[in-house]
Amino acid sequence: MSAAPPVHASGVAADAATRAEAGEQRGRARVTPQQVTAVVPVVLFVVLFVVMIVVQGTFSGSLLQTVLETTVPLILVGFGQTLVVLTGGIDLSVGGIFSLVTALVATKMTHNGDVATWLPLVLLIGLAAGAINGLLIVRTKMQPFIVTLASWSVFSGLALLALSTDGGSVAPGLSSTLSGSWIVPKAAVVTAVVIVVWLVLRRTRFGTNVLAIGSSEPSARLNSVPVARTKILVYALAGLFTALGAVYYSSVLTFSGSPTAGDTFILQSVAAVVIGGASLAGGRGNMIGTILGACSLSMIAQIVFFAGAESYWGQLVQGILILAAVLLFATVELLIRRRNPASAEEA
Amino acid sequence: MSAVPAPASERRSRFGQTGWRRRQLVIAFAWILMILLFVVVSLFEPGFRSNTNIRSIVDQSMILGIVGLGQTLVIICRGIDLSVPAMMGVSGVLLARHGTTTGDVVGALVLIVPIAIALGLVNGLSVALLRAPAIVVTLATNTLLLGALLVTTNGATSQTGGEPAKLFRTLSTGHIGPISVSGLVWIGIAIVAVALLAGTRFGRHVYAIGNNPVAARMSGVPVIRTVVSVYVVSSLCAALGGLLLAGYLNQTFPDMGSDYLFTSIAVVLIGGASILGGTGNYLGTIAGALTLSILGGVLAILNLGPAYMRILYGVLIFVTVGLGTLLARRGGRST
Numbered sequence: 228m229s230a231a232p233p234v235h236a237s238g239v240a241a242d243a244a245t246r247a248e249a250g251e252q253r254g255r256a257r258v259t260p261q262q263v264t265a266v267v268p269v270v271l272f273v274v275l276f277v278v279m280i281v282v283q284g285t286f287s288g289s290l291l292q293t294v295l296e297t298t299v300p301l302i303l304v305g306f307g308q309t310l311v312v313l314t315g316g317i318d319l320s321v322g323g324i325f326s327l328v329t330a331l332v333a334t335k336m337t338h339n340g341d342v343a344t345w346l347p348l349v350l351l352i353g354l355a356a357g358a359i360n361g362l363l364i365v366r367t368k369m370q371p372f373i374v375t376l377a378s379w380s381v382f383s384g385l386a387l388l389a390l391s392t393d394g395g396s397v398a399p400g401l402s403s404t405l406s407g408s409w410i411v412p413k414a415a416v417v418t419a420v421v422i423v424v425w426l427v428l429r430r431t432r433f434g435t436n437v438l439a440i441g442s443s444e445p446s447a448r449l450n451s452v453p454v455a456r457t458k459i460l461v462y463a464l465a466g467l468f469t470a471l472g473a474v475y476y477s478s479v480l481t482f483s484g485s486p487t488a489g490d491t492f493i494l495q496s497v498a499a500v501v502i503g504g505a506s507l508a509g510g511r512g513n514m515i516g517t518i519l520g521a522c523s524l525s526m527i528a529q530i531v532f533f534a535g536a537e538s539y540w541g542q543l544v545q546g547i548l549i550l551a552a553v554l555l556f557a558t559v560e561l562l563i564r565r566r567n568p569a570s571a572e573e574a
Numbered sequence: 575m576s577a578v579p580a581p582a583s584e585r586r587s588r589f590g591q592t593g594w595r596r597r598q599l600v601i602a603f604a605w606i607l608m609i610l611l612f613v614v615v616s617l618f619e620p621g622f623r624s625n626t627n628i629r630s631i632v633d634q635s636m637i638l639g640i641v642g643l644g645q646t647l648v649i650i651c652r653g654i655d656l657s658v659p660a661m662m663g664v665s666g667v668l669l670a671r672h673g674t675t676t677g678d679v680v681g682a683l684v685l686i687v688p689i690a691i692a693l694g695l696v697n698g699l700s701v702a703l704l705r706a707p708a709i710v711v712t713l714a715t716n717t718l719l720l721g722a723l724l725v726t727t728n729g730a731t732s733q734t735g736g737e738p739a740k741l742f743r744t745l746s747t748g749h750i751g752p753i754s755v756s757g758l759v760w761i762g763i764a765i766v767a768v769a770l771l772a773g774t775r776f777g778r779h780v781y782a783i784g785n786n787p788v789a790a791r792m793s794g795v796p797v798i799r800t801v802v803s804v805y806v807v808s809s810l811c812a813a814l815g816g817l818l819l820a821g822y823l824n825q826t827f828p829d830m831g832s833d834y835l836f837t838s839i840a841v842v843l844i845g846g847a848s849i850l851g852g853t854g855n856y857l858g859t860i861a862g863a864l865t866l867s868i869l870g871g872v873l874a875i876l877n878l879g880p881a882y883m884r885i886l887y888g889v890l891i892f893v894t895v896g897l898g899t900l901l902a903r904r905g906g907r908s909t
Contacts, residue, residue: 317709363892367896367899368899369892369895369896369899370849370850372654372709372849373843373849373891373895374892376836376839376840376891377887377888377889377891377892377895378888379836379888380836380840380884380885380887380888380891381884381885381888381889383884384880384881384882384883384884384885384886384887384888385881385885386881387879387880387881387884388881388882391879391881494713494716494717497709497710497713498710498713498714501707501710507707507709507710508707537724537728537729539720539721539724539725539729540721540725541721542717542720542721542724543717543718543721543722543724543725544721545717545721546714546715546716546717546718546719546720546721546722547718549710549713549714549717549718550696550700550711550714550715550718553700553706553707553710553711553714554700554704554706554711556706557700557704557705557706557707558704560705561704561705
């Protein structure tokens with residue numbers, strides 16, 4: 228602490244210098260991080276898609292269905308995570324909410340007759356759990372990382388109370404309603420709905436407010452954006468979409484429950500958002516990128532499976548991919564900022 | 575991540591002095607909470623203060639405390655290290671494969687130490703040099719390292735097994751008369767850690783970077799070197815934690831460190847450090863680690879399973895961090 232006075236003085240001087248430099252550079256041609264981050268997930272998706280078809284040998288509707296069905300839970304969780312990251316936060320509690328809902332689905336919705344009562348109830352639980360996160364973040368001023376870390380622990384404890392080990396079963400009616408295909412795979416319909424919801428949401432006042440908060444919370448406040456209300460809604464929606472993902476996961480993919488199923492979705496959802504080009508600092512990111520990121524992550528697992536390799540190869544490749552993506556985006560941002568400090572102020 | 579940043583001048587005058595004292599209060603509170611918990615439980619359950627039980631609490635807390643040391647340094651530096659579980663798994667599994675007798679331990683360390691240093695370098699350079707977000711970088715290296723462990727051993731390590739060297743069994747569970755070996759080891763490490771943070775230039779640099787990285791660089795702090803060192807130390811602490819955990823459990827498996835992702839951060843937060851960096855010290859983390867182990871013991875007495883433990887851990891973080899935020903709020907910072 229003794230070093231504080233000189234630190235403070237030079238900090239202000241540096242600030243002024245940066246601002247002066249920014250003024251000089253204004254008017255130069257810019258490459259925005261948005262342009263780079265928009266291209267990367269598309270390229271990655273196409274490359275992995277081609278590799279998957281090559282490894283599999285053929286392309287069929289059922290292949291597309293398999294890929295989408297395994298990705299839908301991550302797309303739904305990723306939707307919530309994208310909203311949260313756009314505000315500059317992070318939601319680790321998706322792991323706990325996902326586990327809790329999966330456990331409830333596998334223990335309470337075992338017969339077709341239970342679905343009508345329990346489906347709205349579990350979705351409400353997801354919504355409420357998320358709203359609690361949001362309320363705590365807004366009211367106590369604790370960091371989202373800490374609040375959701377703690378609530379992840381609490382929710383996953385509740386999941387263990389509902390279902391102590393992997394098991395349970397899911398109402399067959401629910402499974403058959405959600406899986407399979409009409410003319411197109413139902414998973415594709417779900418994905419399309421998510422995209423439409425995003426496109427609509429982005430054009431609403433709520434969407435604008437989310438981006439405003441992520442870009443600069445103080446400015447958003449000054450422009451009378453209802454910061455508290457918007458944040459609570461964002462975390463509540465994250466909880467709701469996580470619950471939707473968990474219902475889909477247990478009824479279409481596993482047909483049973485696991486009180487720890489959600490833990491992998493913490494990393495996976497954050498990774499999908501980051502590969503999709505969102506900035507963890509907030510204000511930049513979009514749902515299409517997240518969907519492409521989620522598909523890329525699950526296609527890696529599919530490719531490893533089709534190639535006949537053990538599943539841990541998928542884990543290794545996913546780790547490399549996530550690290551490469553985050554380092555690439557960081558480098559791009561750094562280069563742009565170095566070349567043109569003005570764009571850093573906007574980002 | 576941060577909320578409204580206070581102007582630098584305001585932050586120094588308010589947070590720098592009274593806020594700092596409030597932070598020390600939070601650390602004192604962590605100790606008071608821990609001691610109170612122990613005393614109250616001992617009143618109801620006399621067996622709780624028996625020498626054997628105290629030793630077992632210390633044995634469990636030590637591993638958490640050592641892994642938490644690395645996490646403390648990283649968090650003071652405004653970072654986070656989520657690659658702890660993989661490093662623990664790697665060091666434990668490699669010990670069981672290559673260091674089954676005390677004589678072989680050096681052979682295992684020749685593999686483990688370079689991996690830990692490499693992991694720390696990748697984490698640290700990504701965060702310091704490329705300004706990549708620590709959360710994603712360390713989550714990615716965690717996945718990558720666990721995947722690499724399984725790939726290089728053809729998945730053979732995914733089963734529980736292996737007989738780690740007796741040396742680490744002694745270090746983590748042994749006792750000399752009534753005194754536990756783990757306690758002695760921990761006290762030694764704690765003295766070094768506290769001295770490092772409070773009394774050396776490196777320690778001052780760590781706090782300076784946590785308070786304001788830009789200002790630290792302007793005033794001549796070697797930011798990149800310090801941040802990279804901090805992540806390397808964290809990986810080495812996790813590696814040592816993995817070795818000790820292998821000895822404690824007397825078996826190893828790749829996922830053996832998975833609980834430490836949460837608990838290593840929890841002990842630092844309960845110990846009064848701010849996730850925004852710049853505050854906290856190792857004494858707080860020690861109290862945090864002891865608190866978690868005592869709570870585990872209490873739940874075992876009450877015959878309550880892991881479900882209640884998770885709920886209680888979460889609530890404990892809310893309460894302690896909430897209190898810290900309340901105390902430090904007038905200092906113009908949120909936690």
